[in-house]
Amino acid sequence: MMRVKMWKPTGLALAAIAATAAIAVAVPSAMAQRDPAYAAARAAGQIGEQPDGYLGFASTPTPAIRALVQDLNIKRKAAYTERAQATGSTVEQFAFTSGCNLIANTKPGEKYQAPDGRWLTRDGSPPVRNASCP
Amino acid sequence: MNIPKTGARRRTIAGHGLAVLVGATVLSGCVQIETPDKPIEINLNINIRQEVVYRLDGDAKKLIEQNSEIF
Numbered sequence: 001m002m003r004v005k006m007w008k009p010t011g012l013a014l015a016a017i018a019a020t021a022a023i024a025v026a027v028p029s030a031m032a033q034r035d036p037a038y039a040a041a042r043a044a045g046q047i048g049e050q051p052d053g054y055l056g057f058a059s060t061p062t063p064a065i066r067a068l069v070q071d072l073n074i075k076r077k078a079a080y081t082e083r084a085q086a087t088g089s090t091v092e093q094f095a096f097t098s099g100c101n102l103i104a105n106t107k108p109g110e111k112y113q114a115p116d117g118r119w120l121t122r123d124g125s126p127p128v129r130n131a132s133c134p
Numbered sequence: 135m136n137i138p139k140t141g142a143r144r145r146t147i148a149g150h151g152l153a154v155l156v157g158a159t160v161l162s163g164c165v166q167i168e169t170p171d172k173p174i175e176i177n178l179n180i181n182i183r184q185e186v187v188y189r190l191d192g193d194a195k196k197l198i199e200q201n202s203e204i205f
Contacts (some may be wrong), residue, residue, distance in 0.1 A: 032203040033202060034202070037199070076204055076205070077202045077203055083194075085194055086193075087193050089186060092184065093186045093187070094190055094193070096187065097186070097193075098198060100187060100191075100194075101191070101205060102198065105198070132183045132184040133166065134188055
């Protein structure tokens with residue numbers, strides 16, 4: 001009897017560990033992080049955030065970086081299109097609002113495009129954004 | 135009697151012609167002044183957008199958080 005009592009909680013604990021492990025595996029796939037090549041190009045200042053909500057080239061890109069940015073921008077446009085329909089706005093409006101946030105989210109050293117078209121490097125001060133940004 | 139009348143008419147026609155010419159000059163002057171109005175139109179578009187941007191801001195933030203791999 002004692003053995004049975006001892007094993008029951010252990011079995012439950014094992015199940016709990018298994019469940020936790022399953023969640024731990026599922027979570028990173030749901031919140032996937034940036035592709036290492038994308039993260040590197042961003043950090044190097046080769047690419048940056050544009051006011052229109054898409055990525056742009058701060059300097060002449062390599063074919064690989066060009067392809068990477070095109071792929072990400074297609075995915076962004078698909079996401080903007082879906083959200084624009086859900087919120088009753090245009091793709092351009094939703095993309096622009098996202099651009100305001102994406103520029104605000106840039107880390108020091110990363111590039112972003114000012115409303116006048118200049119590519120600036122983010123520093124500690126607030127970024128230069130369109131007057132319509134919240 | 136007819137001759138002075140035609141003369142008068144000719145003068146009126148000439149006067150009209152002159153008025154049209156002056157009018158055209160004034161009009162063309164107006165068009166040249168209107169051209170730099172374009173930036174004002176862009177500012178209006180930005181003002182319309184601002185309301186929309188404030189409305190969509192929360193949704194945009196959520197989208198960026200939930201799709202961090204593409205942002």
